[in-house]
Amino acid sequence: MTSFTVHDPEYESKVRASFARQKIMALLGAELGKVEPGLVEIELPFREDLTQQHGFFHAGVTSTIADSAGGYASFSLFPEESSVLTVEYKMNLLAPADGERLVATGRVLKPGRTLTVCDLEVVAYKAGRSKLVAKGLQTMMCLQDRPDIAQAG
Helix, strand or coil, rough: CCCCCCCCHHHHHHHHHHHCHHHHHHCCCCEEEEEEECEEEEEECCCHHHHHCCCCHHHHHHHHHHHHHHHHHHCCCCCCCCEEEEEEEEEECCCCCCCCEEEEEEEEECCCCEEEEEEEEEEEEECCCCEEEEEEEEEEEEEEEECCCCCCC
16 A cells, blocks of 8 residues: 655545535535545445436446545645645546445545646445446646635635
8 A cells, every 4th residue: 555645634634524515425415434645435325316317326426426536535635725626537437337335436646746646436336246337547736825615716
């Protein structure tokens, strides 16, 4: 496992507080799980209103939790008075997201002063089995001297 330099000893509470303010996560019913330096997991229980026409989790939902997992994995390594924004991400949908829940994992691959690159994975769990359903790569930006606050601007 890779070890990262933590620039804010309160990284976990900072990540959890920011996640709690993310209205899209509340709307989806997503829950923040593991928070470690450079690694975050987000879990999403199945709901019918999160599906596409075949009854699988919608790709947009799958991608949304992956984006947030990578964003918060990056944010866990950022300095105290900073915030995070997605620069870009690419998702490969490998299989239908069919399951009782999804777990998105964001892992920092390469931290940087301004840009951080993350690996994204989404796994579906169904009937005691797991299946990788999406894989992605993401670039995040550290906004220095711009605290993660509730108001944009």
